[in-house]
Amino acid sequence: MRTISENQISELVASLFLSCAYCVTDDVSNAVEAALISEESPAGKAALAQILENHKIAREQHLPICQDTGMAVVFAKVGCGCVIDGDFAAAVNAGVRRAYSEGYLRKSVVADPLFERRNTKDNTPTIIHLELVPGDGLELTVTAKGFGSENMSAIKMLSPSDGVGGVIDFVVDTVGKAGPNPCPPVIVGVGIGGTMEYAALLAKQAAIRNVGSRNEDERYAKLEDELLRRINCLGIGPAGTGGRTTALGVNVLFAPTHIAGLPVAVNICCHAARHAKGSI
Ligand code: SF4
Structure with a gap:
């Protein structure tokens, strides 16, 4: 032992x-840099440039x-x-x-x-x-x-008959209602299955999975792509200024559930995506 x-x-x-507290992970920085190139809205571009500058200052000067x-x-x-x-x-x-x-x-x-x-x-x-x-x-x-984004979380016990369409509608609707409050561009964590509390836990874990990583199950990977596409058509944009970059990524985690249920939870992580891993 x-x-x-x-x-x-x-x-x-x-x-x-x-x-x-001082450094976002590389996956987030890289995603913001890529969004700065692809974003079409001038106001959205300006907001992304400020976010990158903020990340740089925080990293170099050890400021939150x-x-x-x-x-x-x-x-x-x-x-x-x-x-x-x-x-x-x-x-x-x-x-x-x-x-x-x-x-x-x-x-x-x-x-x-x-x-x-x-x-x-x-x-x-x-x-x-x-x-x-x-x-x-x-x-x-x-x-x-941060609670600007945490407060925009939501959970819903869907019916199995709601299916993929019901999941997509709920997730997109949740991000749409959140608007600029979670400080977009965001990373959207989605937990599907389990029980009510387990779906919420999955959503939290999904929100801190690397941006750009894909679900190993191709069906869920396609769902992530479709959710990202739909969310980025909402027009919220960086810092809520309008544009295509409302989300940097959508990560889905799933688990077995009861025959009578389809729990879905959404946990939103802002662009100040602070997570780190270590071991003993
Ligand atoms: S960037 Fe994140 S932590 Fe900061 S105020 Fe916005 S939601 Fe809160």
């Missing part, structure tokens, strides 16, 4: 959140990409052959606390969602999703989720 200490976990969590530095979400793949020496959640929260303090990142979490809404002042607690996997390592994928 391999032992992984609380300290190792909090170090990794802190470094991942610090790096993603956006003032909303997000709620911390961690996906942990824990090897069955490892022992966590201590409290896993406490270690993750210590890492988040350190990153948001050392990086001067805005603390955006309130302890009670409805009544007092008092800021916890260290951006914890972290949303943690655990998965047990073979092996003796620990892999962490973190994302700092």
Whole structure:
């Protein structure tokens, strides 16, 4: 059995959140650069150029990409052959606390969602999703989720008879209603199947899959293409200024579901797409 200490976990969590606060991943930068060439709207082009400039300044000067530095979400793949020496959640929260303090990142979490809404002042607690996997390592994928885009998420329990057309209509309608609010160009994560909460989890994981990656199932890859085409005909455009680049990509993940249902969830990620992966 391999032992992984609380300290190792909090170090990794802190470094991942610090790096993603300042640097979007290459897939996102490349997609924005490609959109700058293909976008036809002058206002849309100008918005894309500003987004690229913002990414560059953030990367070079170690400044947050956006003032909303997000709620911390961690996906942990824990090897069955490892022992966590201590409290896993406490270690993750210590890492988040350190990153948001050392990086001067805005603390955006309130302890009670409805009544007092008092800021916890260290951006914890972290949303943690655990998965047990073979092996003796620990892999962490973190994302700092801004709520301009998170608030535009939606879920619907479709009927199986709604089929592909029903899924497309729901996803396109959700992005259309969101308009400029999620800071387009966006990455649209779609979860299909499972149960209500599992579809939402799939949508979140889909939203942080690399832009330009394709679903391995050709039917779902074609669905991604069609959704991207339809969304980019909405005319919302970069920063909502009009144009063809409303979304940089649409990623779909799917899972088995019940014979009586067709759950569909949409999670939107803004152009400040902050996620990072590391392992111990
Ligand atoms: S949606 Fe994204 S880019 Fe817009 S304010 Fe929130 S974090 Fe920033």
